[in-house]
Amino acid sequence: MNIFASLDPSVKKLLGWKMGDEEEKWALKAVESLVKKLRKRKNSYIDGGGTVEDLEYALAHPGAHSKCVTIPRSLDGRLQVSHRKGLPHVIYCRVWRWPNVQSHHELKPTPDCMYPYDSRSEHICINPYHYQRPSLPSLPNTPRHATCAPPSVSPSAMSLQQSPGSEMLYGSHINGYCGNGPNSQSPFSATSPSALSDDDDFSTLGPMPLGSGLPLIHQTNNINNNMYYTNVEQWTNNVANENVEYWCSICYYELNCRVGEPFKISGSKMTIDGFTHPSTDEERICLGLLSNVNRNNTIECTRRHIGRGVRFNCKDMQVTALNLSESPIFIQSRNANFKYGLQSTAVCRVPPNSSMVVFDYQLFHNMLEKAKSEGYNHVYELQKMCFVRMSFVKGWGIDYHRQDVTSTPCWIEMQLHQPLAWIDSVLAPMDPPDHLNITSVS
Structure with missing residues (x-):
């Protein structure tokens, strides 16, 4: 009709x-x-x-x-x-x-x-x-948002949206502001178009150096920030002894429906694009190959704009996401949010040709060590940090009509295997809490 x-x-x-x-x-x-x-x-x-x-x-x-x-x-x-x-x-x-x-x-x-x-x-x-729609719009200074930018990206290149109704892991307010605090770090790095080659190993990407004078998000979490950056060799000897076959698995969703089977990733680099190459390249996922009879016009349009997509790199105890497409991507990572002093459910807008550290293994390990002394519940709560959600083109959160990631047309969820294995090894010998009144009819 x-x-x-x-x-x-x-x-x-x-x-x-x-x-x-x-x-x-x-x-x-x-x-x-x-x-x-x-x-x-x-x-x-x-x-x-x-x-x-x-x-x-x-x-x-x-x-x-x-x-x-x-x-x-x-x-x-x-x-x-x-x-x-x-x-x-x-x-x-x-x-x-x-x-x-x-x-x-x-x-x-x-x-x-x-x-x-x-x-x-x-x-x-x-x-x-x-x-x-100017190329360099300005963001209002409101406590619901924190903004930061690399040298070649506008001050509004990154915006953060708090998803309403989400449980907070650490605190109930954004513990951050744009400033040049001594312990500040920025989640973004910018890269030139020439850095987007297939051979790029992210060697120049990562957190901004401290004291660089750039707009930074000040770290104000109530846990001593210094405890998270111990000697690398000591960290490697004490922690990196749990080997897993795949460092992560990735599921692709359209709205609230998973499309295709989970992709298990073993190589250090993985590109997810919107193209249709039928090869079984272990370093590439082509979403254009996946079919779904329930697609609407918005999903079809969004898929066409994924383009070169995003590249993930697992290196130097960090997972980094580089936006290769011509549209923004939106990332929700509790680990990164804690690192940069944001609300745990904040959503980061990553502009084209920019990168973001989405997971810091060393930070997570030290958080796990601290949680061990605080009991079963604190350790179990950290499993929420082992999942990273990212949407293509369309954002979600307080500034968007889509309030949660399952309302976005095209998105992925990354499950990080090594941190989950660490949690499992810590939880296994611990006794679950017995003070919770949970019964079969509660």
């Missing part, structure tokens, strides 16, 4: 300017909702201004001066469209101008816009041509 067959003429006309492959039904509901709101006003000078005709003119004449087209601001500033909730100007910029816009941080109002989102007026302008 053609969902456009019996549409209101204005809705049908506005949908003619829709950009990209956003889900048609969702875009339809967004436009229908907007048309209803705009028709409640008699002319463009009431309730903030803007009519359906003003919007049509703006879309038909992108380079010409156009009026503000506004809707009333809701209590929380967001707009519900079908099962999604987001900021109005972001929603309509995604429909009509930038299908891949992820957050309001990427948008800046034009000087002639009288009702921009950040004006806090009673109305919000949703005219997509009253917003710009």
